Amino acid sequence: GEDVEQSLFLSVREGDSSVINCTYTDSSSTYLYWYKQEPGAGLQLLTYIFSNMDMKQDQRLTVLLNKKDKHLSLRIADTQTGDSAIYFCAESPGYSSASKIIFGSGTRLSIRP
Amino acid sequence: NAGVMQNPRHLVRRRGQEARLRCSPMKGHSHVYWYRQLPEEGLKFMVYLQKENIIDESGMPKERFSAEFPKEGPSILRIQQVVRGDSAAYFCASSPPTRMDYGYTFGSGTRLTVV
Numbered sequence: 001g002e003d004v005e006q007s008l009f010l011s012v013r014e015g016d017s018s019v020i021n022c023t024y025t026d027s028s029s030t031y032l033y034w035y036k037q038e039p040g041a042g043l044q045l046l047t048y049i050f051s052n053m054d055m056k057q058d059q060r061l062t063v064l065l066n067k068k069d070k071h072l073s074l075r076i077a078d079t080q081t082g083d084s085a086i087y088f089c090a091e092s093p094g095y096s097s098a099s100k101i102i103f104g105s106g107t108r109l110s111i112r113p
Numbered sequence: 114n115a116g117v118m119q120n121p122r123h124l125v126r127r128r129g130q131e132a133r134l135r136c137s138p139m140k141g142h143s144h145v146y147w148y149r150q151l152p153e154e155g156l157k158f159m160v161y162l163q164k165e166n167i168i169d170e171s172g173m174p175k176e177r178f179s180a181e182f183p184k185e186g187p188s189i190l191r192i193q194q195v196v197r198g199d200s201a202a203y204f205c206a207s208s209p210p211t212r213m214d215y216g217y218t219f220g221s222g223t224r225l226t227v228v
Contacts, residue, residue, distance in 0.1 A: 042219040105155035
């Protein structure tokens with residue numbers, strides 16, 4: 001079956017790194033995503049990783065994928081107050097055609113001064 | 114190039130009324146997805162549609178909910194005889210027919226309140 005799990009809350013100090021973890025069950029997952037949702041807004045795609053990769057870096061964001069353990073993480077370097085949001089991990093089996101994306105419950109990131 | 118447009122942004126309905134939520138996908142996107150987000154919860158998949166076809170409705174409640182994506186016009190999510198438990202944010206997303214490396218583009222959602 002398809003299931004994506006992540007912890008519900010994370011609190012970090014401003015300037016520290018944030019690491020948000022996620023596990024998924026579908027071994028056929030092809031793409032894994034991180035989305036960000038700010039209060040009252042829709043979801044914004046932050047980054048994605050293809051299943052044959054184990055790391056992807058994009059400015060302050062680093063995604064690590066351990067396919068054997070079906071574990072995905074998002075690291076945000078130098079966390080700022082503007083990073084306060086809910087972060088959703090998601091997975092999709094689709095590659096050559098569109099398919100549904102399964103989302104985790106979201107991790108609410110809060111920043112301490 | 115406008116993004117995914119959802120309207121209305123906010124919708125208030127009394128118990129027993131009907132709610133109609135509209136979604137216009139991004140230009141060039143032929144696939145539409147509806148998700149529901151209950152307060153303080155994640156997104157739950159409801160239905161996936163192409164023009165004039167329902168591809169996957171495995172997340173749709175069996176009664177009162179229906180969705181369509183006609184040849185012309187927006188996709189519509191229809192909830193008949195709404196109950197308090199239907200209060201949620203309903204998000205629409207769209208994607209092109211091929212490739213998933215950029216995921217979906219989401220609309221800003223319709224927040225349904227049933228009173």
